[in-house]
Amino acid sequence: MNDWKKRGIIYEIYPQSFKDTNGDGIGDLKGIIEKLPYIKKLGANIVWLTPIYQSPLIDNGYDISDYTKINPIYGTMDDFNRLIELCHEKEIKLVMDLVVNHTSDQAKWFQESKKSRNNKYSDYYIWRDPKSDGSAPSNLGSAFGGSAWEYVKERGQYYLHLFAKKQPDLNWESTEMRQSLYDMMKFWLDKGVDGFRLDSISLISKPNVFDDVPIEDNKNYGAYYYGSSNGTSLHEYLQEMNREVFSKYDVITIGETPHTTPKQAQKYINLEKPELDMVLQFEHMHVDYGEYGRYSDLRFKLSDLRNSLVKWQNSLTWNTNYLGNHDQPRLVSRFGDDDKYRIESAKMLAMITMLQKGTPMIFQGDEIGMTNVAFESLNQFKDIEAYNTYEFLVKKGLNKDIALKIVKNKSRDNSRTPMQWNNEKNAGFSTANPWIKINNNYDKINVNETLRDEDSIYSFYQKLIKIRTKLKVAIDGDFNLISADDSSVFAYTRILKDRQMLVIGSFSNKKVKFEIPNNIRNKESKRILSNYDDSPQNLSDIIYLRPYEGIVFDNG
Numbered sequence: 001m002n003d004w005k006k007r008g009i010i011y012e013i014y015p016q017s018f019k020d021t022n023g024d025g026i027g028d029l030k031g032i033i034e035k036l037p038y039i040k041k042l043g044a045n046i047v048w049l050t051p052i053y054q055s056p057l058i059d060n061g062y063d064i065s066d067y068t069k070i071n072p073i074y075g076t077m078d079d080f081n082r083l084i085e086l087c088h089e090k091e092i093k094l095v096m097d098l099v100v101n102h103t104s105d106q107a108k109w110f111q112e113s114k115k116s117r118n119n120k121y122s123d124y125y126i127w128r129d130p131k132s133d134g135s136a137p138s139n140l141g142s143a144f145g146g147s148a149w150e151y152v153k154e155r156g157q158y159y160l161h162l163f164a165k166k167q168p169d170l171n172w173e174s175t176e177m178r179q180s181l182y183d184m185m186k187f188w189l190d191k192g193v194d195g196f197r198l199d200s201i202s203l204i205s206k207p208n209v210f211d212d213v214p215i216e217d218n219k220n221y222g223a224y225y226y227g228s229s230n231g232t233s234l235h236e237y238l239q240e241m242n243r244e245v246f247s248k249y250d251v252i253t254i255g256e257t258p259h260t261t262p263k264q265a266q267k268y269i270n271l272e273k274p275e276l277d278m279v280l281q282f283e284h285m286h287v288d289y290g291e292y293g294r295y296s297d298l299r300f301k302l303s304d305l306r307n308s309l310v311k312w313q314n315s316l317t318w319n320t321n322y323l324g325n326h327d328q329p330r331l332v333s334r335f336g337d338d339d340k341y342r343i344e345s346a347k348m349l350a351m352i353t354m355l356q357k358g359t360p361m362i363f364q365g366d367e368i369g370m371t372n373v374a375f376e377s378l379n380q381f382k383d384i385e386a387y388n389t390y391e392f393l394v395k396k397g398l399n400k401d402i403a404l405k406i407v408k409n410k411s412r413d414n415s416r417t418p419m420q421w422n423n424e425k426n427a428g429f430s431t432a433n434p435w436i437k438i439n440n441n442y443d444k445i446n447v448n449e450t451l452r453d454e455d456s457i458y459s460f461y462q463k464l465i466k467i468r469t470k471l472k473v474a475i476d477g478d479f480n481l482i483s484a485d486d487s488s489v490f491a492y493t494r495i496l497k498d499r500q501m502l503v504i505g506s507f508s509n510k511k512v513k514f515e516i517p518n519n520i521r522n523k524e525s526k527r528i529l530s531n532y533d534d535s536p537q538n539l540s541d542i543i544y545l546r547p548y549e550g551i552v553f554d555n556g
Contacts, residue, residue: 001318004045005252005277006476007469008093010361011044014326015052015074016060017418018364020430027418027429029075029083036086038447042367042458043465046093046252048197050326052080056106058166059384060416062097062199063104067184084192093194095252100181101200102167109180110168114152114159124177125168126160126206138210141221145388148224160210162203162224164384172204172237182244189245195252197280201238202257202264205231218291218396229259235267238275247274254320256280262315269318278359280320284308285328292396295389297406300335302507306481306490309356313479319358323349324366329414331363333372337509341548342369347460347531348550352490352505354464355552357479362461364419368450369457372414373439378404382436386411422448455533463529467552473499482520488512489545493520500525502553506545514543525553 019031029052039047051061054069061071070077087094103110112121128137128149136149136158142165149158150165160169171177185196206228213222238255246253253276255268265279287304290296312319324331332338336345346369354360375381378390386407393403413436420442421428427442439445450456468474477494488508494501500522506512516539525539529552536543539553 008046008359009044009465010046010048011039012048012363014050023431025430025432025434026073029079040090048095050097062099063167065104065106068187095195096193098196099199101203102169105166123174126171127157139212139222141224143224185245189249197254199256201255202230202260203228205234225259230264242274253277258282278320295406295410310481321353321356321358322361323353324363326415327412330372338371344531345548346457348505348548351550355503367458367461373417375408380437381413383413420446422446473501482517489514500555505550509547512545522555524555528552528554
């Protein structure tokens with residue numbers, strides 16, 4: 001892997017909610033341009049944009065209707081070209097989110113495909129005949145609820161949609177369709193785009209025959225990924241994509257791979273048969289799942305989170321390290337304490353995440369400790385998944401208040417509210433009413449307040465990034481878990497030859513005793529970072545950790 005990729009610090013931007021410059025309540029490309037100095041000052045050197053393509057926005061841009069056009073709500077192609085230019089001037093790489101598992105049903109390809117079984121685009125999507133009784137080809141469900149099949153009268157067939165019914169799945173068996181996608185990728189890379197984050201890439205290879213599948217308890221349909229996750233032709237397609245596109249450019253490629261095991265993930269980053277640079281796995285995002293999946297009223301256990309992260313650290317030569325993104329609740333609300341110990345826990349979580357081996361990923365707002373939102377009613381949500389889930393939970397017999405509480409805590413909208421720039425009207429995000437509710441705590445949690453505080457969460461991120469980019473042990477050092485059975489502390493070392501970095505993080509809101517194992521007690525180790533000013537300077541045999549205390553020791 002190229003050195004710039006290994007030293008990369010990714011900052012994810014959700015454009016709709018980042019910064020609005022034209023007063024329509026929606027973030028735009030000029031807003032991103034305006035805030036590039038902020039990102040540069042943080043220390044990030046790769047910007048990942050979630051989709052900005054032409055889209056009806058049924059799923060916030062992950063339903064693309066034209067792959068080679070910019071959605072006018074974000075600006076123009078000239079704005080995008082200027083963004084690339086300015087990113088490169090500041091030595092920041094620009095990565096686009098790209099959805100090639102499905103498109104919008106408004107895409108020209110689909111509009112033509114549904115007209116006939118015999119035209120240029122007829123096999124660009126996955127069509128199947130009804131069962132003998134006219135019902136759907138199988139009992140496969142959609143990720144957003146309901147059946148994964150939708151009937152189209154013109155063709156007398158059903159099309160597959162693993163996500164919303166307005167997001168028909170592409171047929172990767174079609175050589176012409178694949179070539180159309182490769183040509184589109186080259187269009188963006190020729191403009192200077194530095195890579196792609198490939199959405200749901202593990203799902204592109206579908207089975208030839210769709211039989212009925214097992215249905216889990218409390219579900220009406222089979223799991224959407226059944227038969228499609230890591231399908232039989234997946235790696236053939238990705239190797240072809242690499243040969244036809246990626247191998248011809250100096251780019252970074254990240255595959256989002258839900259429902260993928262470490263053994264399966266190894267194939268994506270196999271240097272002998274090149275496909276992608278790294279995978280974005282989800283296993284550790286499932287540690288608080290329960291009876292109703294992510295929308296279960298459960299709190300995670302440290303042992304589950306730690307075991308999952310360690311398994312992936314030990315299984316792959318390189319990982320993507322994150323605890324939050326646009327598809328998750330705010331990390332400090334989910335894994336820390338967003339009230340009394342918001343600052344301490346936000347810093348500790350950043351430290352534990354960013355110093356593992358792999359590429360750190362920061363989602364906008366996490367660097368200032370943004371929290372979940374106190375949504376007051378269902379109509380304040382914008383995410384299609386939130387509405388579908390609420391209806392599902394109520395149908396399953398949950399009290400409406402309980403169902404709403406669960407959706408509030410776990411909704412993706414928690415991370416999609418506007419970036420909080422200052423304590424002025426609309427948090428400095430826009431002069432107009434924003435497209436989604438602003439968190440009420442913006443008067444206290446905002447960028448302006450953060451930048452005035454030398455001991456802020458943002459400042460802590462800056463220090464972490466310097467460690468991560470300047471210390472070779474933080475990049476290439478081996479990862480080793482210590483004290484695997486501790487119920488409150490996540491601790492590990494990074495070791496490179498004689499260099500040892502020790503990372504310790506308490507996940508408790510109480511004082512805890514932590515004993516340093518004999519084999520890593522190094523008298524030369526000194527504290528290089530902590531989230532309490534008076535943490536121990538030297539590594540001792542026993543450390544008493546305060547709530548959410550995090551310390552990094554280094555013997556260099």
